[in-house]
Every structure is written in C-alpha cells, then in structure tokens.
Amino acid sequence: MIRVDFYVHQKVGFEPLALTACRLAEKAFMSAQRVYIHTDSEDAARLLDERLWTFHDRSFVPHCMAGASSDVPVVIGHGQVPVDAFDFLINIAAQVPDLDAVYIAIGWGSGACGLSAARNALGLKTKIIGVVSAQAPSYARSIEQGKIVEIPPQTRIGDGVAIAYPHPGAFEMVRDQIERIVEVDDEAIEEAMRIYFRCTHNVAEGAGAASLAAVLQERETVNGKKVAAILTGGNVDTEIYARVLAARSVG
Numbered sequence: 001m002i003r004v005d006f007y008v009h010q011k012v013g014f015e016p017l018a019l020t021a022c023r024l025a026e027k028a029f030m031s032a033q034r035v036y037i038h039t040d041s042e043d044a045a046r047l048l049d050e051r052l053w054t055f056h057d058r059s060f061v062p063h064c065m066a067g068a069s070s071d072v073p074v075v076i077g078h079g080q081v082p083v084d085a086f087d088f089l090i091n092i093a094a095q096v097p098d099l100d101a102v103y104i105a106i107g108w109g110s111g112a113c114g115l116s117a118a119r120n121a122l123g124l125k126t127k128i129i130g131v132v133s134a135q136a137p138s139y140a141r142s143i144e145q146g147k148i149v150e151i152p153p154q155t156r157i158g159d160g161v162a163i164a165y166p167h168p169g170a171f172e173m174v175r176d177q178i179e180r181i182v183e184v185d186d187e188a189i190e191e192a193m194r195i196y197f198r199c200t201h202n203v204a205e206g207a208g209a210a211s212l213a214a215v216l217q218e219r220e221t222v223n224g225k226k227v228a229a230i231l232t233g234g235n236v237d238t239e240i241y242a243r244v245l246a247a248r249s250v251g
Contacts, residue, residue, distance in 0.1 A: 017092040018048050022055040024090050025074050029061050033087035035074040036066075040093045045076045048092075052076075100225040101127040101179070103211040105232055106139050107161045109170030115230075116177035127179040131214040133158040133206075134183040139166050143175050157186045157193075157244070160207025160233060188213040190244045196231065197245060205236040 009016045021037050028035045039045045045065060052061050052074070066077025075086070078093070102119075106112050112130055119126055132139050136153035148171055153162035166174070184192075192209035195216075196202045204212075211229040215222060 014044065014047065018051045019055060021048060021090050021092050022052050022059070022061070024088075025052065025063070026059065026061050028088040029073050033073075035088045035090060036086040037074065037076045037090045038093050039076065039078045040095065041078050044092075045078050048076050098226065099124075099126045099228050101129055101222070101227045103129045103131055103182070103214050103227065103229045105158075105161050105207045105210040105230070106130045106132050106174065106181070107163055107207060108167040109139070109174045110167075111230070111232060112178060113170050113173045116173065120177075128177060129214065130174065130178045130181040131161075131210045132181055132183055133161045133189070133210065134185040136162045137183055138163055139174070140181045140183055142166050142171065143181060146175075155186055155189075155206070157189050157206035157240070158210060160205060160235075161210060182214040182218065184210055184213040184217055188217060190247065192216060193236075193241075193244050194247075202231060203234040203236065203241065204231050205233045208233040208235075 007020055009020070025035050025037060037045075037048060039048060049063065049065060052063050053059065061074055062072050063074035063076060064072040066075050102115060104112050104115055112128065116128055119128065130139065133153070133155040135155035136151070136158060138149055138151040138153070141149045141151060142165070148165050148168060150165040152164055155162050186206075189206050189210050192213035193204050193206065196204040196209055196212065208231050212231070215227060215229045
C-alpha cells in the first residue's frame with residue numbers, strides 16, 4: 001500500500017522544510033530506499049543540495065541534482081518529476097500538483113466528500129470522477145434520477161463499493177460536487193488489481209482498484225491529461241487475492 005505522510009511546521013520558510021527533508025532523506029537512505037526530493041525551483045534545489053552535506057555533523061547522504069546521475073540514491077530536482085523508479089518522494093514545493101481529474105471509488109461516499117472538500121478549500125479546478133461497480137450501481141442510478149435508489153449489490157469483488165443505496169448524509173454533496181460517475185465491472189476491477197501488483201507491487205482490494213479500472217476504461221478520454229487514481233485500500237482475503245492473481249490478464 002502506498003503511504004502518504006504530511007508534516008505541519010510551526011515555523012514558516014525554507015529552512016524548516018529543508019531540515020525535515022534532509023532528515024527524511026537520511027532515514028530513507030539508511031533503509032536502502034531511493035529518494036526523490038521535489039522542490040519549487042533550481043535555486044531551492046541547490047540550497048537543499050548544500051544542506052544535505054551539512055545539516056548535522058555526521059551527515060553523509062550521497063545525492064545529486066536531477067539529471068546528473070542515475071546511480072545516486074538521493075536525487076534533488078524541480079519541475080517535472082523524473083520517470084525513474086523511486087521508493088520515496090519528498091515534496092517540499094509550495095505548489096499543489098496540477099491535476100485535470102481524480103478518480104475515486106464511491107461506497108458510502110465519505111471519500112468523495114472529503115476529496116471534494118479538500119479540492120474546494122485549495123481552490124483547485126480538478127474534476128472529481130466517481131467510480132462504482134457495474135454490479136452495484138445504486139449511486140449511479142440515484143444521481144441519474146435525483147433521488148436515492150435502492151439496488152441490491154451483486155459484485156463478487158468490490159466489497160467496499162457493494163452498497164444497496166447511497167448514504168443520505170453524503171448523497172447530496174457527492175451529487176453536487178463530482179463531475180460524473182463511471183461504472184466498471186468485476187472483470188475490469190480484477191484486472192486493475194493484477195496491474196497494481198505487477199507494476200507497483202501494491203496489494204489492492206477490489207474497491208481500492210476500481211479507480212484504476214475506470215482510468216483504464218477511459219484511457220482514450222484521459223489521453224494527454226494529468227489524472228490520478230486513488231488506491232483506497234488493500235483489505236482483501238488471501239484466497240480471493242490468489243485467485244485474482246492467478247487468472248489470466250485480458251488483452
């Protein structure tokens with residue numbers, strides 16, 4: 001499962017961020033992880049380059065600026081994140097990533113509500129695309145009809161989105177804030193679970209992989225755009241996961 005941590009500083013400015021980034025990079029380096037530190041600008045990257053040599057008396061964190069080498073465990077850069085495989089990303093840039101759309105699975109709707117609240121608070125224009133199981137389409141039908149509709153779920157893999165009807169407290173916010181809803185079937189979800197494991201070594205439960213399934217289903221629509229698929233969980237039984245991985249991928 002991908003882990004995301006946030007650090008809140010009492011002090012403002014570059015120095016507290018740089019010190020935290022140095023400590024995190026050192027810890028990751030000592031754990032044999034490859035690190036990319038993302039900054040606002042070339043000047044900030046160069047300042048951090050200096051700090052990594054001097055942030056404490058015993059500091060030794062092998063590092064370089066982006067583009068200088070591919071063999072150094074810690075890389076510092078700005079602008080576009082390199083396509084190299086990194087285990088650990090440290091972002092001290094002030095700018096929020098500019099995404100065209102975010103795909104998120106909808107069960108009761110709390111995740112979509114929280115995502116829309118965060119987007120609105122940050123003043124972003126990112127579109128939120130809800131994802132439901134085609135075998136549990138109550139949210140999609142409810143939004144289409146403008147009222148809560150009950151449909152018994154029949155999905156075999158999407159437990160986290162297997163709801164019979166939307167939560168009344170979340171329904172209005174989801175209806176008003178998301179751009180649209182995409183329905184994905186069980187086969188597409190299972191294929192997304194296999195892709196997550198094969199390409200990222202992350203374990204995704206059915207509902208957790210639904211957003212990626214939707215992106216893959218709409219690959220032509222999102223071509224050339226910056227989109228995110230939120231992996232919302234990895235709570236899957238061993239036997240079920242083994243069956244999914246053992247099945248042949250489509251295509």
